[in-house]
Amino acid sequence: MKYVIGIDLGTSAVKVLLVNQYGRVCGEALQAYPLIHEKSGYSEQQPEEWIKKTTLALKELVAGFEGNINDIEGISFSGQMHGLVLLNEKREILRNAILWNDIRTTAQCERIYNVLGKEQLLQITKNPALEGFTLPKLLWVQENELDIFNNTHVFLLPKDYLRYRMTGQIHTEYSDAAGTLLLDVKEKLWSVEICNLFNINPRICPPLIESHDFIGTITSQFADETGLSKSTKVFAGGADNACGAIGAGILFEGKTLCSIGTSGVILSYEQCTDHELGDEVHCFNHGKENAFYTMGVTLSAGHSLSWFKETFAKGENFETLLHELESIPSGSHGLLYTPYLFGERTPYADADIRGSFIGIDASHKRIDFVRAVIEGVTFSLCETINIFRDGGKKIDSIISIGGGAKNDTWLQIQADIFNAVIMKLENEQGPSIGAAMLAAYGSGWFSSLEDCSNKFIRVATEFHPNKDNVKKYKVLFDIYKSIYTKTKDLNNILKIYRK
Known part of the structure; x- marks a missing residue:
C-alpha cells in the first residue's frame, strides 16, 4: 500500500493527514500555535512556529505509522492565504508574518485605488483592494518599515515558506499567488505594471508553478527530524480554499x-x-x-x-x-x-x-x-x-x-x-484532504484530479430544506x-x- 501526506497550515494550527491509495485516512496529527495581536487590528505569527509545529506533527504521524516508511511517497500542502513572509538575501526571516485577518492596511488599500484605479485593479487581479490581501501588507511595510522592505529579497505565502524549509526550494503556485493582488489572474503572470506603479522590484515575487508540480524531495535534515524517508516527494500545494474545493x-x-x-x-x-x-x-x-x-x-x-x-x-x-x-x-x-x-x-x-x-x-x-x-x-x-x-x-x-x-x-x-x-x-477533512489529493495526483496515482476525486470523495448524508x-x-x-x-x-x- 502506498500513502501520501496532506499538510494544512491553518491560522491557529497545522494539521497533517496520512491517506492511502483508496482515499482512506490512516493517521492524523494536530499542533496548535499562537496568534500575535500587538494592537487592535494587528494579526501576526512567527514563521518559525509553523516549522516547529509541523515537524512535531509529522514526527507524531510517522511514529504511529506501522508500514514501510518508503511507502509514504509524497507530501503536498494547503495554507492560509494572503499572509506576508519576507526573506532577505540569505533567506532569513525579516519580521513576523502579517496574516490574512490583519486589517491595519486601510490607507494602503486607498493608495492602491488612487494610483491604479479600481477598474484597472479588477481587470488585472479580478479582486478589489482589501485589507486582508498581500499587496496592502507589502505597502504597509514599505511605508512603515523601510529598512525591512529594502532588505527584502523575496516574499512568500505561509505554506510556501514551510515548503521552502522542507526542501530548500523557493516557489509559489497560482491559487495562492492570486490572493496577493500582484498576479494577473487570467494570464497567470506577476503583474509588472502593478509592481512598477508601487516601486516593488518584480524580482521579489517568487517563481510560479502549478499546484500539482513536483518541487523536489525533503532535505536530509528534515527527514532526520521527522522520520520520513529522504526520498519523499514534495508537491507545490494550494491555497486553503482551493484545496478545500479539491477535497470536496x-x-x-x-x-x-x-x-x-x-x-x-x-x-x-x-x-x-x-x-x-x-x-x-x-x-x-x-x-x-x-x-x-x-x-x-x-x-x-x-x-x-x-x-x-x-x-x-x-x-x-x-x-x-x-x-x-x-x-x-x-x-x-x-x-x-x-x-x-x-x-x-x-x-x-x-x-x-x-x-x-x-x-x-x-x-x-x-x-x-x-x-x-x-x-x-x-x-x-x-x-x-x-x-x-x-x-x-x-x-x-x-x-x-x-x-x-x-x-x-x-x-x-x-x-x-x-x-x-x-x-x-x-x-470530511477539509483542505488537508485536498492537499493529499494533489500529492496523489502529482505522484502519478491518477490521470486527473477528477479521477482522484471519484476515488477519494463520498457523500454520507443529505440535509433537505x-x-x-x-x-x-x-x-x-x-x-x-x-x-x-x-x-x-x-x-x-x-x-x-x-x-
Whole structure:
C-alpha cells in the first residue's frame, strides 16, 4: 500500500493527514500555535512556529505509522492565504508574518485605488483592494518599515515558506499567488505594471508553478527530524480554499462549496474569469490547472463560535456548548447576531464594522445565544449565495465542510437558510484532504484530479430544506441584512475606543 501526506497550515494550527491509495485516512496529527495581536487590528505569527509545529506533527504521524516508511511517497500542502513572509538575501526571516485577518492596511488599500484605479485593479487581479490581501501588507511595510522592505529579497505565502524549509526550494503556485493582488489572474503572470506603479522590484515575487508540480524531495535534515524517508516527494500545494474545493470535489461547473473554519467561504467552480458577479466576490485561480473559482468570505465564521465559547464557556468543549441546540426554534427566540468581530469581507468589505447581538431579552438562555451565533454566521454566508444566484448561478445543492459540517443541527440550519440540499461527506477533512489529493495526483496515482476525486470523495448524508423554516428564515434574513446599515455609523464612532 502506498500513502501520501496532506499538510494544512491553518491560522491557529497545522494539521497533517496520512491517506492511502483508496482515499482512506490512516493517521492524523494536530499542533496548535499562537496568534500575535500587538494592537487592535494587528494579526501576526512567527514563521518559525509553523516549522516547529509541523515537524512535531509529522514526527507524531510517522511514529504511529506501522508500514514501510518508503511507502509514504509524497507530501503536498494547503495554507492560509494572503499572509506576508519576507526573506532577505540569505533567506532569513525579516519580521513576523502579517496574516490574512490583519486589517491595519486601510490607507494602503486607498493608495492602491488612487494610483491604479479600481477598474484597472479588477481587470488585472479580478479582486478589489482589501485589507486582508498581500499587496496592502507589502505597502504597509514599505511605508512603515523601510529598512525591512529594502532588505527584502523575496516574499512568500505561509505554506510556501514551510515548503521552502522542507526542501530548500523557493516557489509559489497560482491559487495562492492570486490572493496577493500582484498576479494577473487570467494570464497567470506577476503583474509588472502593478509592481512598477508601487516601486516593488518584480524580482521579489517568487517563481510560479502549478499546484500539482513536483518541487523536489525533503532535505536530509528534515527527514532526520521527522522520520520520513529522504526520498519523499514534495508537491507545490494550494491555497486553503482551493484545496478545500479539491477535497470536496468542486472540480466541475455547477459545483458549490460551503466551508466553515476560522473564516467562512461560499465557493463556486468557474472555467473562466468572465463572470458577471461584480467586485463583491473574489475570483482566484484554482488548484486544478487552468480553472478558477469565485467566492465570498465571512471573516469570523467558526471564529465567532470559538470566541463565544472562550468568552462565555471557557473550559467547556463544543459538544457541551451545543447541547440541546436542536431544541431552540429557528430565529433563536427573536435573537440575531452579526459576525463582524474583525470587520467583514463579503458583501461589505468594511474593516470598521463590528458585531452585534440584536433583540436580547431577559428570557434568553445561553443556548439561544449559541444558536443565534450559528444562524448569524449562516446568514452572512447566505449573502454570497444570493450574489451568485442574482448573477445567474443555479445553486440547489451545496457540499459543506469544516466546523459547520460537524454538527447535524448546523447542517440543517444551512439547508433551511440557503434553501438548498446540503451534502455532508463521508470522510470530511477539509483542505488537508485536498492537499493529499494533489500529492496523489502529482505522484502519478491518477490521470486527473477528477479521477482522484471519484476515488477519494463520498457523500454520507443529505440535509433537505424544511419549507416552514425556509419561510421563517427568509423574513429573518431581511431583518439581518438591515443591521449592517443601521449599525455602521455607530461603529465608526466607537472605533476610537478600541484598544
